[in-house]
Amino acid sequence: MKKLLQCLIIVLVFIGCGTANYATQEYIPIKKTPVKYKKSNKIEKSPSTNLIEKMNDNKIAIIFPSYTIGKYALEATNSVNTYLIHKNTNFTLKVYDLRVQNRQNIFKVIAQIQKDNISKVIAMITKEDLVYLNEIPNIDKIQFYFPLINKYDVKNIAKLNKLNALFGAINYKEQFKKLINYYRGRSFVEFYDNSGIGRTLHSHLKNERIKFTKKIDDNNGKYKSFLVNNPKLNNSVLLLNTPIVKSSILLSAINAQRSTIFSIVSTQLNYTPLLFSLTQKNDRKKLIVANSIGKIPSELEEYNNLIGNNLSYSWVNYSITVGVEYLINGNITIFDDLSLKNNQVVYPIKLYRVKNNSFQLIK
Known part of the structure; x- marks a missing residue:
């Protein structure tokens, strides 16, 4: 089964076209129902014609800027493929690489999508360039899913009134x-770094009462200067807004310096099994993480696991899968703990303690 799936998850060969690349793949499912023959004088369409018509209904495009999200782009394409193969449905998947996300490339790719007569698009772009989409003629004829954007993070969302869109990013603010x-009742401190996600998470806390904030960048692993003899850390809760590798180093330093921090908390950013290989048991004993990845249909999870495409710990892959379900079926009812509200996917939020070798749900 694994070899079969790996064959079906086709490696896309990109064909250069100006500043963007395009690739196409088609999939026709294997039907297990026996063929029935009957006499008829009626001239019917051939099966191949019917398949082509159905494929036109299930044409999906995925666009992304590979220079900034190359890794996620490959995983996203695999997620779309795996979902559609799992559903055993006819589909045509067309992949458009923006390379660099800017107005010119977005206009060029959307023009090509319109020329290709595709009306369902997964757009892996960031919120800064949504305004360009709104400028394109007949853009309302395309149904967009934005897996990397949460609607409530977009300023002046009401001005994007031409977009027919569903937003699928998790809600870090919540x-x-x-x-x-x-x-509640504890004092909070924050460590963050200069990465894109670090700055974004830091900005979400601007209205919170944070007693001490430290930007972690050029310390070369030497954190003693602010971890030792810092009364602001005493019995405080640390909001850890750094990616997993830096978080692991910080957790180790906090434990080594016998810091009097009361507890350490983090968002989806550090909900990853890498914690168990990059840290020691005592390093993570005070850590609690939030997770918004909901229930995954068991068969769909198995299909993804077979090709090494983990949905349980990758919220981007999970969001992509939710988006394909919505674009194909017009709903997300197979994900029974998710909902749609005002063109935004609403995810559950659960807290977990990080134990010896697993995440333990806090009930």
Whole structure:
């Protein structure tokens, strides 16, 4: 089964076209129902014609800027493929690489999508360039899914009135709210770094009362200067807004310096099994993480696991899968703990303690 899936998850060969690349793949499912023959004088369409018509209904495009999200782009394409093969449905998947996300490339790719008569698009772009889509003629004829954008993070969303869109990113602000409410009454401190996600998470806390904030960048692993003899850390809850590798180093340093931090909390950013290989047991004993990846239909999870495409710990892959379900069926009812509200996917938020070798749900 694994070899079969790996064969079906086709490696896409990109064909250069100006500043963007395009590739196409088609899939016709294997039907197990026996063929029935009957006499008829009626001239019917051939099976191949019917398949082509159905494929036209299930044509999906995925666009992304590979220079900035190359890794996620490959995983996203695999997620779309795996979902559609799991559904055993006819589909045509067309992949458009923006390379660099800017107005010119977005206009060029959308023009090609319109020429290719595709009306369902997964757009892996960031919120900064949504305004360009709104400028394109007949853009309302395309149904967009934005897996990397949460609607409530977009300023002046009302001005994007031409877009027919569903937003699918998780809500980091709500994760922070749940983490902070869990330790209501405690004082909070924050460590963040200069990565894109670090700056974004830091900005989400601008309205919170944070007693001490430290930007972690050029310390070369030497964190003693702010971890030792820092009274602001005493009995405080640390909001850890750094990616997993830096988080692991910080957790180790906090433990080594016998810091008097009361607890450490983090968002989806550090909900990853890498914690168990990059840290020691005592390093993570105070850590609690938030997670918004909901229930996954068991068969769909098995298909993804067979090709090494983990949905349980990759919220981007999970969001992509939710988006394909919506574009194909017009709903997301197979994900029974998710909902749609005002063109935004609403995810559950659960808190987990990081134990010896697993995440333990806090009920």
